[in-house]
Amino acid sequence: MDHVRIGIIGVGGMGSFHARYLLEGCVARASLTAVSDADPARLEPYKELKTFTDSRELIRSGAVDAVLIATPHYFHTTIGCDALEQGLHVLVEKPISVHKADAERLIAAHRRKDQVFAAMFQQRTTPHYREIKRLVSSGELGRIQRACWIITDWFRPEAYYASGTWRATWKGEGGGVLVNQCPHNLDIFQWIVGMPVRVRAFCGLGKYHDIEVEDEVTAYFEYENGATAVLITSTGEAPGTNRLEIAGDLGKLVLEFGQLTFYRNEVPASEFSRTSPAPFSKPDVTRIEIPVAGDGGHHVEITQNFVDAILDGTPLIAPAEEGIRSVELANAMLYSHFTGQTIELPLDGAAYEAFLQGLIATSRPNKKASAPGPIGDMASSFQKP
Numbered sequence: 426m427d428h429v430r431i432g433i434i435g436v437g438g439m440g441s442f443h444a445r446y447l448l449e450g451c452v453a454r455a456s457l458t459a460v461s462d463a464d465p466a467r468l469e470p471y472k473e474l475k476t477f478t479d480s481r482e483l484i485r486s487g488a489v490d491a492v493l494i495a496t497p498h499y500f501h502t503t504i505g506c507d508a509l510e511q512g513l514h515v516l517v518e519k520p521i522s523v524h525k526a527d528a529e530r531l532i533a534a535h536r537r538k539d540q541v542f543a544a545m546f547q548q549r550t551t552p553h554y555r556e557i558k559r560l561v562s563s564g565e566l567g568r569i570q571r572a573c574w575i576i577t578d579w580f581r582p583e584a585y586y587a588s589g590t591w592r593a594t595w596k597g598e599g600g601g602v603l604v605n606q607c608p609h610n611l612d613i614f615q616w617i618v619g620m621p622v623r624v625r626a627f628c629g630l631g632k633y634h635d636i637e638v639e640d641e642v643t644a645y646f647e648y649e650n651g652a653t654a655v656l657i658t659s660t661g662e663a664p665g666t667n668r669l670e671i672a673g674d675l676g677k678l679v680l681e682f683g684q685l686t687f688y689r690n691e692v693p694a695s696e697f698s699r700t701s702p703a704p705f706s707k708p709d710v711t712r713i714e715i716p717v718a719g720d721g722g723h724h725v726e727i728t729q730n731f732v733d734a735i736l737d738g739t740p741l742i743a744p745a746e747e748g749i750r751s752v753e754l755a756n757a758m759l760y761s762h763f764t765g766q767t768i769e770l771p772l773d774g775a776a777y778e779a780f781l782q783g784l785i786a787t788s789r790p791n792k793k794a795s796a797p798g799p800i801g802d803m804a805s806s807f808q809k810p
């Protein structure tokens with residue numbers, strides 16, 4: 426094979442965004458050959474391609490070598506399993522599944538090593554996050570002590586939640602800011618500092634919007650080495666903040682307003698604490714503004730990497746199997762809020778699935794959106810550091 430035929434399943438907001446850059450030839454050695462959507466009206470712009478109203482027909486059509494799944498969240502699991510079982514390569518939008526048990530089912534369906542299975546975690550291409558990961562992984566920050574990410578610039582008006590019947594309901598989406606906006610942040614968080622062992626969270630359900638799911642979250646994480654972290658996020662705060670801090674024995678990294686700064690201790694904090702005779706002394710600190718060029722390739726780079734992995738065996742930037750981690754974190758935060766308890770990780774996926782089914786059973790329909798509405802410019806919703 427020297428060319429990959431891609432089919433997109435779900436051509437609403439994100440699916441149509443992916444279709445646009447594929448049709449414009451932005452991804453080398455690949456072409457969009459088919460699309461599928463349950464709403465026939467959404468297929469109208471793609472008359473020159475093969476179109477289907479049933480994903481199963483597209484998957485079995487012989488018209489594609491790979492699929493990009495951009496449907497509402499719950500379908501990521503069922504459609505992803507079907508595509509993998511039919512031998513196709515799969516690129517799935519975030520989150521890979523709504524809950525951990527479904528993510529485990531999806532990952533289990535990836536049995537063939539020659540199948541490429543990737544996730545659309547495009548923020549892994551952002552140079553700022555790549556540099557932070559390099560600094561942490563290389564040990565330049567020393568032993569991690571604390572991390573804090575305030576991500577309250579995910580503001581969404583009521584019109585956003587009214588743009589689809591599935592949005593902001595337990596039955597249609599499985600959650601709010603944690604499963605829709607924050608999977609990227611949760612992925613980056615665990616990608617850089619790893620998974621915690623305990624989670625305690627407090628959520629605001631419909632605090633700023635007429636919705637039943639969470640639109641504000643404050644969470645506390647504990648790690649195996651004693652490090653702690655705090656995550657604060659919201660879709661109801663304006664202008665909002667996006668500030669990431671990671672503190673270690675050798676200093677502190679701060680990312681805000683697109684600027685990455687390293688406050689480097691001249692002597693490790695632990696050593697200084699043991700050896701300094703002065704009771705109010707502190708280590709000398711050097712402030713280093715780290716230049717970071719570019720914005721990263723984002724969705725196009727992830728899709729190109731997916732194609733290169735199929736054709737050349739290139740390592741994936743975001744293997745789908747790693748997507749279970751952000752799902753588990755989101756689940757643990759919601760479970761902690763509802764149970765009023767600290768949740769130990771790894772999370773019991775079956776227990777959370779049963780709990781979520783209870784929320785689904787009482788889920789009220791999104792009455793503000795009787796039919797899918799226009800999303801507008803998707804690019805304006807993509808968060809930058």
